[in-house]
Each structure stands twice: as C-alpha cells, then as structure tokens.
Amino acid sequence: MALSDTEIEKRKAVIATTQDENQKVTRIIDLAFDILYQNKVPQANALLEEAALLATQIKFKDGLGRVRLGKAAIAYFTANYDDSALYSDQAIEIFQQTNNKELLAETYTNLGMSHWSQGSYSKALDYVFKGIHLYQESGKSGRLAYALYMLGSFYLDLNDPDNAEKNFLASQKALEIGDPYSVSNARSWIGLANVAFQRDQYTQALECLDKALKLQEESNDQFGMSRTFNDFGKIYRKLNDIDQAYLFYGKSLNIRLQATDKQALITTYLDLGEFNFEQQEYALAVNYLQNGLKWAEKLRAKVKMYRAHLLLSQIYDVLEEYDKAYHHLKQHNEIKDSVMGKDANLKIRNLESQFAKERSEKEAEIYRLKNVELKQLYDEIEHKNQAITDSIEYARRIQNAMLxxxxxxxxxxxxxxxxxxxxxxxxxxxxxxxxxxxxxxxxxxxxxxxxxxxxxxxxxxxxxxxxxxxxxxxxxxxxxxxxxxxxxxxxxxxxxxxxxxxxxxxxxxxxxxxxxxxxxxxxxxxxxxxxxxxxxxxxxxxxxxxxxxxxxxxxxxxxxxxxxxxxxxxxxxxxxxxxxxxxxxxxxxxxxxxxxxxxxxxxxxxxxxxxxxxxxxxxxxxxxxxxxxxxxxxxxxxxxxxxxx
The missing domain is CATH 3.60.40.10 (PPM-type phosphatase domain)
Structure with missing residues (x-):
C-alpha cells in the first residue's frame, strides 16, 4: 500500500507516543518496510537504524532479526548480493535462537526469491520449500499464501502451467483461512492470469487481471498495478491490439522507473524491446533491450541477461550486423548454459541425495513436492538441450550469412x-x-x-x-x-x-x-x-x-x-x-x-x-x-x- 507523506507523519506520531518498547520497535520496522517499497531507501534505512538501536537496548532479538531482514532487502535492491546474503544469514541465526518459525520462514522465502531472480534455481527451491514447511508448522496461512504464490511463479517460469495453477489456487485457499490480504489475493489473480496466458486463453487471462487490478486500486498498490499493467500489455500484444499494448506497457514503465525493485523494470524493458522488434521498430527495440541488459547485468539477473542477449542477437541478425549478432548469441549461450545446465544438474543431485534420507511424515510431504520438481527438471533439461541445439543452429545461419x-x-x-x-x-x-x-x-x-x-x-x-x-x-x-x-x-x-x-x-x-x-x-x-x-x-x-x-x-x-x-x-x-x-x-x-x-x-x-x-x-x-x-x-x-x- 502506497503511503502519502501525511500518512507517514501520522504513523511516526503514533510511534513517538507508543509506550511499549517492543511494540515501538515493531512499528518502526513496519514503517521502514512500507516506505522501502516506495523507493525511499535512505528514509527506510534511517528507520531501521533507529529500530536497531532501540532493539539492542531492550534486547529485543526478533526486532534485531527483522532489522537484518530489512537490511538484506535494501542490499538486494541495490545489487549488493553478498551483503544481502550476510544480513539474511544473521537474521536466520537470530530467528533460530528465538524459535520464531514465522520470521524464519519469511527469511527463507525471501532468499528463495533472491536466488531465483539470479538464476540459482536449486538454492531458490530449497529455500522456498523450507519456508513452506515452517509456515505450515506455525499455522500462518496468510504468509504461507505468499510462499505458495512464489512456488507457482517458479512453475510458470518453467512453462508448467498445471503445477503453477495448483499453487496459485492453494495460495488463494490459504488466504481464505488466514487474513484475506487484498495485495496477496491480487498476486494470485495475476498468477492465474499468466497460467491462462500460457494456455492461450486470453479472454480468461484478461478477466483475472481485471480482478487483480480492482484489488490493487482499492489498496493503492502502485507496484502491484505495474505488474498488472505489464501483463495487460503482454496479452494485448498477443491479440495484436497494438495501441492497447503500448498504452499498458507505458503505464507499467512509468511506475517501475520510480520503484525500488529494478527486477520488474528489467522485465518491462525486455518486453518492450521484444514488442518493438515485432513491430520492426529496430532502433527502439535495441534501446529498450540495452537498458534492460544494463540493469540485468548490474543486478546479476542471469535469466533476464540471456533473454536480452538472445533478442539483441536476433535483431542484429535482421539488421545484418553479424559481429554484434554473434557476440550476443555467444553471451546468451554462455549464460544460459550456466543457469539451465550446471544449476539444474546440481539441483538434481541435491534432490536425489535428499530423497535418500528418512523424513518425518510432514517432511515427506514437502519433499514429495521436490519429487514433482525433479521430474520437471528432467523434462526441462531435455527441453533446454533442444534449445541449445536450436541456438547453435541459429549460429549456423549467422555463419552461413557471413560466407x-x-x-x-x-x-x-x-x-x-x-x-x-x-x-x-x-x-x-x-x-x-x-x-x-x-x-x-x-x-x-x-x-x-x-x-x-x-x-x-x-x-x-x-x-x-x-x-x-x-x-x-x-x-x-x-x-x-x-x-x-x-x-x-x-x-x-x-x-x-x-x-x-x-x-x-x-x-x-x-x-x-x-x-x-x-x-x-x-x-x-x-x-x-x-x-x-x-x-x-x-x-x-x-x-x-x-x-x-x-x-x-x-x-x-x-x-x-x-x-x-x-x-x-x-x-x-x-x-x-x-x-x-x-x-x-x-x-x-x-x-x-x-x-x-x-x-x-x-x-x-x-x-x-x-x-x-x-x-x-x-x-x-x-x-x-x-x-x-x-x-x-x-x-x-x-x-x-x-x-x-
């Protein structure tokens, strides 16, 4: 929910008059997180420092752990991944000491999102499964909904709409049991819209996005709306409604340029680049893709880097600039191999070793999910091997054009x-x-x-x-x-x-x-x-x-x-x-x-x-x-x- 300056000042006033010091630390941290997602990083960091000082004085360990979570988020948004991992590890250590399963689950889930965005699929899934397990133990259905939504998003990235749909529906069900957060519910509708999109069910996808947008407007969730607008643009592209596609992509871009999380901005840049490529607006396409690639390299977002390189290679091939085409194709293949090859194989070995261990009944259920993912990975590797062959075949076309x-x-x-x-x-x-x-x-x-x-x-x-x-x-x-x-x-x-x-x-x-x-x-x-x-x-x-x-x-x-x-x-x-x-x-x-x-x-x-x-x-x-x-x-x-x- 976006906060106005007046609302922020009102909350600061409430904090100033709060007598319970534990509650005071909690409210300071809550405000820091809320304004962090409005791209007010310095202000958020100052609040976290204030909370850390007070939490240290009153020995409020969970408060210190949440400060570490906030610091990890700031480091992540500014591409300081080593610092982000360090703060996350410190938060995990604190929450293990206090046995706070909910906050430990939140840390694991955030780490899963971070590693997935960088192309470390194995680590990402391990962390998210740990988060799901702990949320189930703690009985926090509202937070469990977010972890299930994230797992559904992973399946979408793996082009598995069936498993994605199961997790998005499970996320909605968890919200019915817990607090029906409108922001979280909107996320699930966006996920279901993308399931329909992958199935070429565009009318159903638009209906899901309409539901998501209504919830986001009610809560003034600007960043959530940027995701919905971007997906509207993607669907209207498929429907060949060029004007509507440009309109919604533009709305998304305007919000994401101001947002803290630049991962989303990269997605819009790449989508606009691909869209303009389809419209044969090559100069615009290159400009958007290069902007997206710049941010992807800065954030080490490997999955988005290899998409950017592939699209640039295709454009330069059309423009007969074969040097540039081959350069970007080479980068695409190197990054794609590191993301889809080595990491996937590592993940399979990890899962196989984990399946060999004895688990409790609850753990067996969690790792049953991994067994499903293992099968998905074998299918994925087969698909990626074919994709690599296709890329080399594409390289052959470039080389033949050179002759x-x-x-x-x-x-x-x-x-x-x-x-x-x-x-x-x-x-x-x-x-x-x-x-x-x-x-x-x-x-x-x-x-x-x-x-x-x-x-x-x-x-x-x-x-x-x-x-x-x-x-x-x-x-x-x-x-x-x-x-x-x-x-x-x-x-x-x-x-x-x-x-x-x-x-x-x-x-x-x-x-x-x-x-x-x-x-x-x-x-x-x-x-x-x-x-x-x-x-x-x-x-x-x-x-x-x-x-x-x-x-x-x-x-x-x-x-x-x-x-x-x-x-x-x-x-x-x-x-x-x-x-x-x-x-x-x-x-x-x-x-x-x-x-x-x-x-x-x-x-x-x-x-x-x-x-x-x-x-x-x-x-x-x-x-x-x-x-x-x-x-x-x-x-x-x-x-x-x-x-x-």
Whole structure:
C-alpha cells in the first residue's frame, strides 16, 4: 500500500507516543518496510537504524532479526548480493535462537526469491520449500499464501502451467483461512492470469487481471498495478491490439522507473524491446533491450541477461550486423548454459541425495513436492538441450550469412569449386573471397580467395572464424592492402589485438592459404600460414609450402613476415588447390588410419583433368568411401581453381 507523506507523519506520531518498547520497535520496522517499497531507501534505512538501536537496548532479538531482514532487502535492491546474503544469514541465526518459525520462514522465502531472480534455481527451491514447511508448522496461512504464490511463479517460469495453477489456487485457499490480504489475493489473480496466458486463453487471462487490478486500486498498490499493467500489455500484444499494448506497457514503465525493485523494470524493458522488434521498430527495440541488459547485468539477473542477449542477437541478425549478432548469441549461450545446465544438474543431485534420507511424515510431504520438481527438471533439461541445439543452429545461419553468397560464387563457377563440410553444426573452417577492379585496368579484376582453418571446430572455431572473416574484409576492403604476404601480416596483428594476446597466454588463431588472382598479368600470387598451394601444370603436380607459422599467438614474437610466391598461367593453364587439413587427417580405410597428405595430393592429381563439378563429386565420394562408419573428426574445406584455360 502506497503511503502519502501525511500518512507517514501520522504513523511516526503514533510511534513517538507508543509506550511499549517492543511494540515501538515493531512499528518502526513496519514503517521502514512500507516506505522501502516506495523507493525511499535512505528514509527506510534511517528507520531501521533507529529500530536497531532501540532493539539492542531492550534486547529485543526478533526486532534485531527483522532489522537484518530489512537490511538484506535494501542490499538486494541495490545489487549488493553478498551483503544481502550476510544480513539474511544473521537474521536466520537470530530467528533460530528465538524459535520464531514465522520470521524464519519469511527469511527463507525471501532468499528463495533472491536466488531465483539470479538464476540459482536449486538454492531458490530449497529455500522456498523450507519456508513452506515452517509456515505450515506455525499455522500462518496468510504468509504461507505468499510462499505458495512464489512456488507457482517458479512453475510458470518453467512453462508448467498445471503445477503453477495448483499453487496459485492453494495460495488463494490459504488466504481464505488466514487474513484475506487484498495485495496477496491480487498476486494470485495475476498468477492465474499468466497460467491462462500460457494456455492461450486470453479472454480468461484478461478477466483475472481485471480482478487483480480492482484489488490493487482499492489498496493503492502502485507496484502491484505495474505488474498488472505489464501483463495487460503482454496479452494485448498477443491479440495484436497494438495501441492497447503500448498504452499498458507505458503505464507499467512509468511506475517501475520510480520503484525500488529494478527486477520488474528489467522485465518491462525486455518486453518492450521484444514488442518493438515485432513491430520492426529496430532502433527502439535495441534501446529498450540495452537498458534492460544494463540493469540485468548490474543486478546479476542471469535469466533476464540471456533473454536480452538472445533478442539483441536476433535483431542484429535482421539488421545484418553479424559481429554484434554473434557476440550476443555467444553471451546468451554462455549464460544460459550456466543457469539451465550446471544449476539444474546440481539441483538434481541435491534432490536425489535428499530423497535418500528418512523424513518425518510432514517432511515427506514437502519433499514429495521436490519429487514433482525433479521430474520437471528432467523434462526441462531435455527441453533446454533442444534449445541449445536450436541456438547453435541459429549460429549456423549467422555463419552461413557471413560466407559468400551462392549467387556471388556463381560468377566464378566456370573456374572454381568449393567442397565445404563442417564437422558440427557450425564450423572452424571458412572460405572467403572478394574482388576489386584492377588498379591498372578497371575492366579486369584482382580476385582474393582464402581457405581458412581456425583453432578448434564447432562453436569455438566458429567464433574465431567470425574474427578472421571480418579482419580479412577490413584489411582488403577498408585498408586496401592487396599483396597476399602483407594481408597475412595485417591479419596476424589484427587477431593479436582482437584477442589481447600481448596481455595473456591465449594462442588461438588460424592457418590459411591465400591467393590473389591477377587477371591483367594472368598470374596467381600465393602466401600461406602453415598451409600450402598445390597445383598441376603440364601434367606435373607442384606444391608451394606456406610459411611455418600461423596467424595469431606468439606473445613474444609480435611481428610475423610471410613470403609471396607467383605462378603464371598466361601460357600454361593450371589447376590450383587450397584447403584445410581436415580431409587429409580423416580416419578411415581398412586399417582405420589417416588419409594422409601424399594420398590427398595424389587424389588431386588424379582428378585435376575432370570438369570442376566432377572433381568435387570425386572428393565427396572418395571421402565417404574412406570414412565408412567412422565419425568425421574435423571440419573439411577444399577449393579448386581452374585458370588459364
């Protein structure tokens, strides 16, 4: 309930005239909590200090414990989670000494909310179950209602509307037995509205929100109304009523900007970001999402952080800003794995060990709830594994968008082919080409082609490939460096800078073969970092080795120089090949050995006279025959260039 300044002064007057000192401490703390939720943190803190001084003088331990609870809330709202945990632990110690089960239950329930918002699902559920157990023992149905509401909210986050509904209805039933707080009852109606929302029952959801809003208006619960307004906006989005959605989101945002609890503000920012993304208002969407991400990072709200990163990645993908898209996708996956992977597995191990212990009849009932949650977790993990796979598949789309378009390659299909076979969904190998008008004759071109093999494969290799792709574009297109040996040197320095390799022991990088086709001079220039150029002219196979050094790494060797090699095809046509090491390193054959370099070069020689499309197919068929049932061990990339014919 929001208090006016006049009401606050009246309550202070009552406190001043209170004779019973225990009651006086209690009233001071009650007022501190009430104004804390009106974003009056300094005033609330001053009242708590006053209550602490008096409670210490009269040795009122429960009063001191409640002061610690208030301090924990202030620390939580200001993202000082370590201090919040410390104050909570102090409150628990006091309430255990006084055997005050109700206040101990309140502490546990608040800790559950705090840990859930930070993505620590296991700890959150443990604390909430402890709170429920103690509320049942103490017979405080009104407070039990809040813990059951919170458990219902957890189930909503896990997309389990059935269990969520059971807990929201149980919360309402507990309120009927205890004091029917209008604020608490409104919460349950909001919960039931979201159950209906998850079931696509939008009319029923709106009816539940109307009931919640009526109760909130009666008690002037501004913060509660901000939640209801936000959910109205969410439903009207689904109903495609754009004006109503904007209206209610705006009402929610206005309240939450002034509120103490910024967790709710993050939700509105993210919802508005997603909404504007749907409306193709990309600049607005990015602005809302970045504001939400800023607060989520400040509050360490991991669940909201990974949602923000995913939405930003999707927007930047649409805007074709692939660097930013990949950055946010990487952050999304890392955070999501830490929240949904490790914590869920930890929770399962904890629950399994707890089920093995003997429990009293009441404890067995509480832990029966955990058994239900255990099943939910197994389903959740299966769902999240699929979500991770979907995210990597999304990363593949971003990586494929980074590669030259098929339509671009068709321009050169008469004298080039590509055999590209990633080991995983995304790849550490990538091919790159671009062209510019020849500086000495604009009707002809300089054509730049690279076959690149990055450190690692799968997701780690794909991250490096993004760096390499962008640096190659920068070196040639922006900085206008055209000599292949200088391109590799600049690429090396760019990788070192991007990965800050002068400041750490990171040795990641890439091997590659780079050629520049000069249509005016009718020759091909080559420079290599560990990888060679193989070519056939006049029926003879030749190999030019690249320099024995890769791109990136070399903390104590900041500058690397590369050599240029030139082969003319003016009078002698030739078939030229550049590639990664994936093909020659593949295991298979009768003895399950590597294909090896000599066999690979012989294969290239044997097929060099065939049409390009048949050369590629021979590479595919030979590899499949060689592998048999053996798994692919690395990314594979082979490029062929037919010049001078």
């Amino acid at each position: 030259p378009l098929h339509s671009d390659f068709l321009t050169y299909q008469e004298y080039a082919f590509i055999f590209y076979k990633p080991r995983d969904i995304v790849s550490g190998d990538f091919y790159w080409f671009t062209s510019i008008p020849h500086p000495d004759n604009a009707s002809l071109e300089l054509i730049f082609i690279a076959a690149v093999d990055c450190t690692g494969h799968g997701v780690p290799g794909a991250f490096m490939s993004m760096i390499g792709h962008n640096l190659l574009n920068n070196v040639v297109k922006q900085r206008k460096i055209y000599a292949p040996e200088n391109i590799l040197t600049s690429l090396h320095l760019g990788v070192k800078k991007a990965l800050k390799q002068d400041q750490n022991d990171n040795q990641d990088g890439m091997d590659l073969a780079l050629v520049v086709i000069d249509e005016l001079e009718e020759c091909i220039h080559f420079a290599g970092a560990n990888n060679p150029l193989v070519y056939v002219q006049n029926g003879e196979l030749h190999r030019i080795k690249g320099n024995k050094q890769g791109i990136g790494g070399g903390k104590h060797r900041p500058t690397k120089k590369f050599d240029r090699h030139t082969v003319s095809f003016k009078d002698t046509p030739g078939m030229f090949y550049i590639f990664s090491d994936g093909y020659q390193d593949q295991f298979g054959g009768a003895d399950n050995k590597k294909f090896m370099k000599p066999r690979f070069r012989q294969l290239l020689f044997d097929i060099h006279h065939l049409p390009l499309i048949e050369q590629r197919q021979q590479l595919v068929d030979t590899l499949e025959d060689w592998m048999g049932n053996e798994p692919q061990i690395d990314d594979i990339l082979v490029m062929g260039l037919k010049l001078g014919y």
